[in-house]
Amino acid sequence: MFWSFVLRAVEFRKRRLVLAFAALAVAATLATALFSVYSDIERKMRAQFREYGANMVIAPEGGSQTVPLEAVAAAERQGAAAAPFIYTVGRVDSEPVVVAGTDFRRAAPLTDYWRVDGARAASPGECLLGTAVAAHFRLHIGDRLALDGAPSVVRGIVSSGGAEDQQIIVPLETAAQLAGLHDAVSLVQVRADGAKLPAVAAALSNALPGVDVRVLHAVAETEANVVLKLRSTLFLLTALILAITTLCVTNNFSALVLERSQEIGVLKAIGAAERKIAALFLSESLILGLVSTAAGYGFGLLVAWWIGRQIFPEASAAGVGVNFGVFLPVTGVTLVVATAATLAAAARIWRIKPAVILRGE
Amino acid sequence: MFFRFVSQSIRRSPRRKAMTVAAVAMGAAVATAMLGVMLDIGDRVNRELRSLGANLMVTPKARSLPVEIGGVDYRPVSNADFIPESQVTKIKSTFWQLNITGFAPSLHAAASLGGRNVPVEGVWFKRQYRGADGAVQEAGLRTVNGAWKIDGRWIDDRERDDADFEAMVGGAVARRLSLKPGDTLTLFGQPFQVAGIISTGGDEEDRIYVRLEVLQKLVNRPGQVDAIQVGALTKPEDEFARKNPARMTPKEYDRWYCTPYISSIAHQIEEALPMAVAKPIWRVADSEGKVLAKIRGLMLLISLAALASAGLTVWSVMATTVLERRSEIAIMQATGAGNGLVAALFSAEVALEGAAGGLLGSWVGLLMAGWVGQSVFQTALEIPAILGPVVVGAAIIASVAGAAQPLWRALRLEPAVTLRGGE
Numbered sequence: 001m002f003w004s005f006v007l008r009a010v011e012f013r014k015r016r017l018v019l020a021f022a023a024l025a026v027a028a029t030l031a032t033a034l035f036s037v038y039s040d041i042e043r044k045m046r047a048q049f050r051e052y053g054a055n056m057v058i059a060p061e062g063g064s065q066t067v068p069l070e071a072v073a074a075a076e077r078q079g080a081a082a083a084p085f086i087y088t089v090g091r092v093d094s095e096p097v098v099v100a101g102t103d104f105r106r107a108a109p110l111t112d113y114w115r116v117d118g119a120r121a122a123s124p125g126e127c128l129l130g131t132a133v134a135a136h137f138r139l140h141i142g143d144r145l146a147l148d149g150a151p152s153v154v155r156g157i158v159s160s161g162g163a164e165d166q167q168i169i170v171p172l173e174t175a176a177q178l179a180g181l182h183d184a185v186s187l188v189q190v191r192a193d194g195a196k197l198p199a200v201a202a203a204l205s206n207a208l209p210g211v212d213v214r215v216l217h218a219v220a221e222t223e224a225n226v227v228l229k230l231r232s233t234l235f236l237l238t239a240l241i242l243a244i245t246t247l248c249v250t251n252n253f254s255a256l257v258l259e260r261s262q263e264i265g266v267l268k269a270i271g272a273a274e275r276k277i278a279a280l281f282l283s284e285s286l287i288l289g290l291v292s293t294a295a296g297y298g299f300g301l302l303v304a305w306w307i308g309r310q311i312f313p314e315a316s317a318a319g320v321g322v323n324f325g326v327f328l329p330v331t332g333v334t335l336v337v338a339t340a341a342t343l344a345a346a347a348r349i350w351r352i353k354p355a356v357i358l359r360g361e
Numbered sequence: 362m363f364f365r366f367v368s369q370s371i372r373r374s375p376r377r378k379a380m381t382v383a384a385v386a387m388g389a390a391v392a393t394a395m396l397g398v399m400l401d402i403g404d405r406v407n408r409e410l411r412s413l414g415a416n417l418m419v420t421p422k423a424r425s426l427p428v429e430i431g432g433v434d435y436r437p438v439s440n441a442d443f444i445p446e447s448q449v450t451k452i453k454s455t456f457w458q459l460n461i462t463g464f465a466p467s468l469h470a471a472a473s474l475g476g477r478n479v480p481v482e483g484v485w486f487k488r489q490y491r492g493a494d495g496a497v498q499e500a501g502l503r504t505v506n507g508a509w510k511i512d513g514r515w516i517d518d519r520e521r522d523d524a525d526f527e528a529m530v531g532g533a534v535a536r537r538l539s540l541k542p543g544d545t546l547t548l549f550g551q552p553f554q555v556a557g558i559i560s561t562g563g564d565e566e567d568r569i570y571v572r573l574e575v576l577q578k579l580v581n582r583p584g585q586v587d588a589i590q591v592g593a594l595t596k597p598e599d600e601f602a603r604k605n606p607a608r609m610t611p612k613e614y615d616r617w618y619c620t621p622y623i624s625s626i627a628h629q630i631e632e633a634l635p636m637a638v639a640k641p642i643w644r645v646a647d648s649e650g651k652v653l654a655k656i657r658g659l660m661l662l663i664s665l666a667a668l669a670s671a672g673l674t675v676w677s678v679m680a681t682t683v684l685e686r687r688s689e690i691a692i693m694q695a696t697g698a699g700n701g702l703v704a705a706l707f708s709a710e711v712a713l714e715g716a717a718g719g720l721l722g723s724w725v726g727l728l729m730a731g732w733v734g735q736s737v738f739q740t741a742l743e744i745p746a747i748l749g750p751v752v753v754g755a756a757i758i759a760s761v762a763g764a765a766q767p768l769w770r771a772l773r774l775e776p777a778v779t780l781r782g783g784e
Contacts, residue, residue: 016684016685019681020681022673023673023674026673026674026677027670030670033663033666037663041659045652045655048655049648052645052648053644061533062537087430089428096428112648113643114643159643160642161417161418161640161641161646163429166429216561217508217562218412218508218509218563219413222409222412226406226409229405229406229409232737233733233737236733236736237395237733240394240733241395245670251383255681307659310658311662312655
């Protein structure tokens with residue numbers, strides 16, 4: 001009897017309820033989408049900052065001019081990306097040029113910002129040229145140059161706006177031979193996860209006595225700053241919008257009860273208990289709340305997924321920013337609000353005098 | 362009569378009208394807050410990203426190839442390429458001068474210290490100079506690298522002074538020579554007092570910085586500068602920016618020239634300083650652009666989602682108010698009001714409510730956007746003044762659009778049917 005009453009009420013006021021449903025579902029959609037984006041934004045933005053290259057360098061300390069090569073392995077054990085570099089002066093046509101040697105496979109994630117014409121890596125007997133070097137010696141991709149007597153084929157031209165523009169970049173072994181170094185390098189560049197940076201730096205300092213582990217403050221702090229600010233902006237906006245839509249939902253549920261004063265009057269006149277009437281409204285609100293939240297949740301995830309796909313296409317392999325965990329909070333908040341709003345409005349049920357209402361006042 | 366009807370309708374049921382207006386206001390507030398934050402966040406983040414340091418490097422057009430490792434030049438004889446110091450401030454007379462947040466000229470030399478060659482740079486720290494428009498402006502290392510950590514203090518070089526022998530020492534050099542602020546070190550046979558120790562983690566840690574004119578005098582290169590670092594606010598590179606300016610049509614070239622891409626700012630600096638080359642430091646410029654583009658895109662999409670839902674909310678509220686008043690419409694029709702008159706009455710009322718809600722909402726939304734800006738970025742956001750009126754207009758349109766369909770439906774129904782209580 002009770003449920004048939006509820007169902008009939010829903011059926012009879014279809015259009016009105018569809019509108020209430022739409023408003024609620026929109027609120028739930030927005031909440032789900034914003035929370036999904038917010039909960040994932042830090043990971044994604046930090047991934048973006050990886051393109052800044054290294055955020056730490058391991059440099060020689062004191063009188064030493066070199067860093068032991070094992071620093072690379074030590075950094076990799078900490079879960080960081082690390083690449084060794086050797087800098088020395090070589091000669092091309094008896095003219096001095098800076099020669100940089102690196103492990104191209106390891107350096108690749110740290111040198112995303114290089115603008116390269118041709119190949120990004122060179123094997124022994126090959127090299128990359130900085131733009132200034134290429135222009136100075138009038139060399140092009142595929143040309144040969146004699147670096148300290150050893151022939152080398154140009155595989156790519158690098159433009160970075162930094163020191164690389166004036167360097168010949170060769171494989172690490174070639175530069176080590178040229179510089180006469182064994183198991184030692186000039187510098188190790190390290191890119192550690194931004195959030196764990198201080199811990200990794202401390203661990204490396206402990207593991208490698210006699211070297212200088214430096215955190216690149218500008219990179220590390222800008223990253224932390226921007227990620228943090230973006231996160232708090234999103235959080236504040238999400239909270240504000242949630243507060244506003246919640247108010248809107250409250251409004252909607254109160255209206256659902258208030259509109260039906262006449263019906264309440266009739267029900268009371270034929271002898272229904274107030275508690276029973278309140279329960280009737282409450283179950284109607286809860287059903288509406290549950291259905292619209294479920295719909296809004298599904299749609300919100302879709303929106304979050306779409307935003308993730310549009311903005312961070314490269315991150316889609318590692319999940320597209322859909323956070324299924326937001327279902328409980330969103331549903332919880334919606335249902336609590338629906339209950340509270342209905343109950344607040346239901347207080348009127350007790351005050352309604354059937355005779356007054358039915359007379360039309 | 363018409364106006365009395367509308368005003369009566371509003372006065373009769375203030376409670377219900379207040380609820381409608383409040384709902385519209387909420388939609389408008391969401392829209393205003395999102396848009397307000399979205400429109401300015403790019404600029405804010407761009408400024409934050411400037412703490413990465415210079416994104417443009419200006420060097421003399423060199424005849425020989427620089428051979429530098431860690432700031433020490435390995436060329437046999439020093440070459441004579443330079444930028445005249447007197448020309449340096451021309452950087453601030455280019456088209457995008459307001460986007461250039463700082464620049465710092467420097468002269469490079471190396472001093473023997475503790476048995477090793479240490480690079481010494483003569484720089485402006487925070488020099489005041491009179492710009493082209495006569496206003497006093499500031500330039501120097503601190504305007505480009507304001508976020509550097511200093512133990513001690515910055516050298517104060519607002520005025521020229523070539524007898525002020527103070528130095529700022531990079532952290533690695535200081536550790537090697539165990540120097541503290543206040544200590545003395547000797548460079549080129551001249552004792553210098555250490556003002557501060559710089560720790561950045563970068564190349565700067567291996568250098569020593571002194572006043573530009575002091576170094577010019579010591580190495581006998583008066584009026585000369587080797588490089589200028591420039592920090593500029595730029596627009597992220599897009600497809601268009603990667604085109605070769607030399608192959609653009611005149612129209613495209615104008616558009617490129619008048620957009621603050623890093624390449625067009627570099628181009629304009631080269632126009633102002635013909636003896637120099639300006640090159641983007643891609644490590645900073647490229648990644649900066651990518652981060653910025655992501656943030657802008659993200660905020661735009663979120664705003665779109667919020668706008669769509671705000672519009673839907675307003676639309677559904679207005680549809681509800683008309684639905685509730687079907688019997689009223691029927692009575693008007695029964696007493697002889699034409700469809701046009703009824704429609705006009707309701708539209709006027711709905712538009713009025715939309716306007717009231719829009720006004721209230723955009724006011725609240727602006728407050729909220731301001732609050733977000735204040736609490737996250739510590740400065741007020743710059744929100745275009747047009748935003749308020751646009752949101753009010755949108756609220757009115759959404760309200761009328763929401764009311765239109767149920768109104769149309771109600772008008773077509775026979776009054777008798779509605780009044781009997783049926784569909």
